[in-house]
Amino acid sequence: MIRLEHVSKTFQTKDGEVQAVKNVSLHIQEGEIFGIIGFSGAGKSTLVRCINLLERPDSGNVYLEDKDLLKLTPKELRVERQKMGMIFQHFNLMKSRTVYDNIAMPLEHIGWDKNRIKQRVSELLELIDLEERKDSYPSQLSGGQKQRVAIARALANNPKVLLCDEATSALDPQTTQTILDLIKKINREMHITVVIITHEMAVVKEVCDHIAVMENGRVVENGDIVSVFSDPQQEVTKNFINTTNNTRKIDAFIEEENPLIALKENQVLVHLQYQSANTAEPIISTVSREFNVNINLLFANVEIVHDSPIGQIEAIFTGDSEDIKKGFEYFKKSGVKVEVKKYGSMVF
Numbered sequence: 284m285i286r287l288e289h290v291s292k293t294f295q296t297k298d299g300e301v302q303a304v305k306n307v308s309l310h311i312q313e314g315e316i317f318g319i320i321g322f323s324g325a326g327k328s329t330l331v332r333c334i335n336l337l338e339r340p341d342s343g344n345v346y347l348e349d350k351d352l353l354k355l356t357p358k359e360l361r362v363e364r365q366k367m368g369m370i371f372q373h374f375n376l377m378k379s380r381t382v383y384d385n386i387a388m389p390l391e392h393i394g395w396d397k398n399r400i401k402q403r404v405s406e407l408l409e410l411i412d413l414e415e416r417k418d419s420y421p422s423q424l425s426g427g428q429k430q431r432v433a434i435a436r437a438l439a440n441n442p443k444v445l446l447c448d449e450a451t452s453a454l455d456p457q458t459t460q461t462i463l464d465l466i467k468k469i470n471r472e473m474h475i476t477v478v479i480i481t482h483e484m485a486v487v488k489e490v491c492d493h494i495a496v497m498e499n500g501r502v503v504e505n506g507d508i509v510s511v512f513s514d515p516q517q518e519v520t521k522n523f524i525n526t527t528n529n530t531r532k533i534d535a536f537i538e539e540e541n542p543l544i545a546l547k548e549n550q551v552l553v554h555l556q557y558q559s560a561n562t563a564e565p566i567i568s569t570v571s572r573e574f575n576v577n578i579n580l581l582f583a584n585v586e587i588v589h590d591s592p593i594g595q596i597e598a599i600f601t602g603d604s605e606d607i608k609k610g611f612e613y614f615k616k617s618g619v620k621v622e623v624k625k626y627g628s629m630v631f
């Protein structure tokens with residue numbers, strides 16, 4: 284649906300050149316919700332603006348349904364752009380226009396007649412559940428309501444793609460959830476491909492099928508959401524994942540030599556990770572029973588990513604080193620990942 288090939292974008296500033304996007308290639312499939320995540324300044328906004336050519340890349344190609352957007356005439360590009368709606372962190376609504384008029388605006392621009400506009404706007408007001416607020420002005424709406432109006436405006440012209448630039452970053456968690464539910468509904472029921480850029484892992488975890496992680500203008504990791512969550516490769520990805528759970532607490536405990544994890548000589552501190560297919564409890568009790576290893580759970584966390592539970596456990600194992608090793612083998616055979624975080628004084 285959308286293909287970026289070797290896209291780069293550099294800005295000239297008074298302090299010199301800023302390479303915002305460096306040689307990025309991505310393929311966004313039709314019908315998916317694709318998340319682009321990265322810390323502030325990673326280049327996410329610039330990249331997403333290269334998709335609809337709000338920013339023109341310096342080099343590379345941008346394809347929408349196999350059309351190379353950079354090769355189109357201005358008139359052809361206007362037609363292709365209509366296939367992409369966009370929403371923003373601060374909604375970008377026209378303050379002097381009512382909800383109805385904000386949604387109608389893109390349709391007026393392309394010359395629809397009043398009756399056709401009226402019918403389309405009422406469909407959209409129903410979709411966003413704001414029929415009774417159609418005569419309100421943006422200043423009379425909450426943040427979540429404003430974003431719903433912005434979504435309706437972005438969808439007015441029946442686009443095939445919805446680009447969301449930090450669309451929930453200005454909203455509280457509960458309102459974020461209602462906007463994410465609406466985006467999911469639009470994706471599933473209207474078959475609109477969605478690209479979400481965000482710095483919030485919780486957003487990605489909730490809605491995305493696929494994720495690309497950006498750092499310093501590059502895409503450093505890219506894959507389906509469950510694979511990236513269950514087996515992150517890059518440090519930056521691990522940091523993002525840890526923002527949604529408490530496993531990084533254990534690293535802080537290790538760092539500060541917290542007494543909670545002071546180990547005796549026959550103990551090790553272990554991180555276990557498992558997926559839905561291998562629910563941990565029976566495996567833990569089997570290892571404990573069969574290999575005579577005492578397992579004391581410190582933290583446990585289960586993330587539901589795309590309806591698939593991914594569990595993380597921090598535990599202290601106590602026992603003979605040979606038995607603990609056999610226990611590790613049993614976990615690995617059962618599909619549970621094992622990482623020793625800290626040793627007592629035993630030798631493996």
Ligand SMILES: Nc1ncnc2c1ncn2[C@@H]1O[C@H](COP(=O)(O)OP(=O)(O)OP(=O)(O)O)[C@@H](O)[C@H]1O
Nearest residue numbers: 294296301303321322323324325326327328329330
């Ligand atoms: N129009 C511009 N002119 C000059 N520099 C720019 C421009 N737009 C972005 N940049 C710079 O490019 C880099 C990437 O910015 P970008 O906004 O794409 O990152 P981001 O990941 O979206 O971050 P944020 O979430 O903070 O918006 C930053 O160093 C930024 O200062």
